[in-house]
Structures are given as C-alpha cells and as structure tokens.
Amino acid sequence: MATVLDGKAVSERRLELVRDTVDESGLHPRLATVLVGDDPGSALYVRMKHRACERVHIGSINVTLAGDATTAQVAETVQRLNEDPEINGILVQLPLPPGVDQEAVIGAVSPVKDVDGFHPCNLGRLFSGRPRFSPCTPAGIMTLLAEYGIDPTGRHAVVIGRSIDVGRPMAALLLNADATVTVCHSRTRDLAAVTREADLLVAAVGRPRFVTAGMVREGAVVIDVGTNRVDGRLVGDVDFEAVRERAGAITPVPGGVGPMTIATLMENTFAAARRQVCGPAP
Ligand code: GUN
Numbered sequence: 001m002a003t004v005l006d007g008k009a010v011s012e013r014r015l016e017l018v019r020d021t022v023d024e025s026g027l028h029p030r031l032a033t034v035l036v037g038d039d040p041g042s043a044l045y046v047r048m049k050h051r052a053c054e055r056v057h058i059g060s061i062n063v064t065l066a067g068d069a070t071t072a073q074v075a076e077t078v079q080r081l082n083e084d085p086e087i088n089g090i091l092v093q094l095p096l097p098p099g100v101d102q103e104a105v106i107g108a109v110s111p112v113k114d115v116d117g118f119h120p121c122n123l124g125r126l127f128s129g130r131p132r133f134s135p136c137t138p139a140g141i142m143t144l145l146a147e148y149g150i151d152p153t154g155r156h157a158v159v160i161g162r163s164i165d166v167g168r169p170m171a172a173l174l175l176n177a178d179a180t181v182t183v184c185h186s187r188t189r190d191l192a193a194v195t196r197e198a199d200l201l202v203a204a205v206g207r208p209r210f211v212t213a214g215m216v217r218e219g220a221v222v223i224d225v226g227t228n229r230v231d232g233r234l235v236g237d238v239d240f241e242a243v244r245e246r247a248g249a250i251t252p253v254p255g256g257v258g259p260m261t262i263a264t265l266m267e268n269t270f271a272a273a274r275r276q277v278c279g280p281a282p
Contacts, residue, residue: 140260
C-alpha cells in the first residue's frame with residue numbers, strides 16, 4: 001500500500017514559513033490577480049489565493065474585467081499593474097475567455113512580476129537551467145517530493161501532458177533535478193507501455209481516473225495533478241483506490257498537489273518582492 005503524500009499538511013508548514021519570513025523581512029509584498037469573466041471555478045480559485053495571501057501577511061488586490069473584455073483591455077490592465085510600484089506579483093487567472101489572446105496577455109506581464117512563471121522569458125530561463133520563477137504547480141510538486149525525501153536523480157520520470165502551466169515546466173524541473181524525463185501526450189503511441197517504465201509518474205491529463213493500476217509500475221511514485229469535477233466532487237486523473245495498492249507513494253485529490261500550488265504562489269510572490277527591493281540574488 002502506497003504512502004499518501006499529504007500536500008495539505010506540507011503546504012500548511014510552508015505557509016507558516018512564508019508568513020514568518022514575510023514578518024521578519026520588513027517587506028510588504030502585494031499580489032494582484034486579474035480575473036476575466038464570471039466563471040465560478042476561476043472565481044473560487046482566485047478567492048482561495050487571496051485567502052492564502054491574508055494568512056501569510058501578503059497584501060492582495062483583484063481586478064475583475066467583464067467576460068467580453070478585449071485582449072487590448074486585459075493587456076492594458078496588466079500594463080498598469082506592471083507600472084504600479086505597490087504591486088510585486090501579477091497573476092492572470094487562466095483560462096481566459098475564448099475571445100482573449102492568452103499568449104499576448106501572458107507576454108504582457110512583466111517577467112519580474114510574473115509569479116505564475118508563464119512568461120516565455122521565465123519558461124526559457126527554466127528550460128536553460130537558470131530558473132527565476134517556476135510555475136507554481138510543478139514547483140510545488142518538487143517541494144512535496146523533497147519534503148518526503150524523494151530524490152528524482154537518475155530516476156525515470158514520465159510526465160503525461162505538455163501544457164505550459166504543468167507538463168512542460170514539470171519536465172524541465174525534473175530534468176534540472178537530474179531525472180531522465182519522458183513527456184507523453186495525446187499522440188503518444190502505447191501510452192501504458194511508457195508509463196509502466198516510470199519510477200515517477202506525473203499525470204496532468206485533465207481526464208478523471210485516466211491512469212489505471214495497469215499503467216503503473218509496482219512501487220512507483222504517482223503524482224496526480226487532475227482537478228476534474230464529477231457529480232460535484234473533485235476527482236483526480238488517477239484511479240486512486242486501485243493505484244494506491246500498487247504504487248510506492250501517491251498524492252490524493254483533493255489534498256495533494258492543489259494546496260502545494262497555492263503555497264508556492266506565496267513563495268514566488270515573496271521572492272518577487274524581495275527581488276524588486278533588494279535586487280536579484282547573487
Ligand atoms: N488556472 C489553473 N491553474 C492556474 C495557475 O496555476 N495559474 C493561473 N494563472 N491560472 C490557472
């Protein structure tokens with residue numbers, strides 16, 4: 001039976017650490033979120049981020065734009081926040097409505113305030129092995145692995161998914177941590193044959209219970225990034241009950257990766273504020 005990797009408990013400890021670090025720093029970090037439209041799921045995630053800010057003594061503001069806002073209007077809002085010296089971190093909640101050019105908006109965020117780490121400049125740094133801000137979900141997963149003493153060095157890590165917020169940066173972080181990395185996606189042939197070779201399997205597919213026990217090697221570490229709503233319940237990309245019988249370690253949904261994402265956002269926001277006030281770390 002697998003060890004359950006308790007992201008909730010680890011994130012609580014990390015949040016306490018951020019709060020103490022903020023208090024001792026004398027800095028007053030502030031995060032701005034931008035929410036476009038009225039998707040209830042996105043609104044809930046934004047509220048959770050603001051609640052986390054309060055807990056760690058980081059200030060926060062939210063700017064809400066109507067669902068029919070143009071790319072130019074969203075980019076102007078971002079530009080105003082770029083120029084506001086009181087704001088250290090900017091997060092544009094994704095996905096944006098279909099009429100808004102997501103790439104243009106992400107590109108409009110100042111790279112030094114890009115606490116999501118999605119700007120091509122920050123993704124490029126990450127892929128070149130010199131990260132500044134790493135996207136919060138994969139960075140949070142690396143923290144969770146470290147907290148449980150799971151070292152990716154030399155292990156075969158298989159990532160299912162190639163998005164810019166999870167799959168691609170996850171692959172880069174694991175590569176930077178000396179894993180041997182395979183990235184799978186919807187066009188991969190015989191996916192199960194590849195995933196069965198994984199010592200460490202990260203599922204970021206967006207399909208409920210997609211990863212079955214037959215796709216997992218005995219003793220593997222299985223990380224579930226899925227947040228699928230099924231009959232009003234949150235369900236991961238991994239068939240948890242079956243896979244936990246086979247895996248060595250596994251993250252639950254909820255209570256695994258999700259809380260680590262928010263804790264990492266707080267760490268990135270503090271790091272952004274420190275960098276803006278004190279300059280880049282040597
Ligand atoms: N939507 C789902 N996950 C994320 C995230 O990590 N950042 C942003 N900005 N939007 C998201």
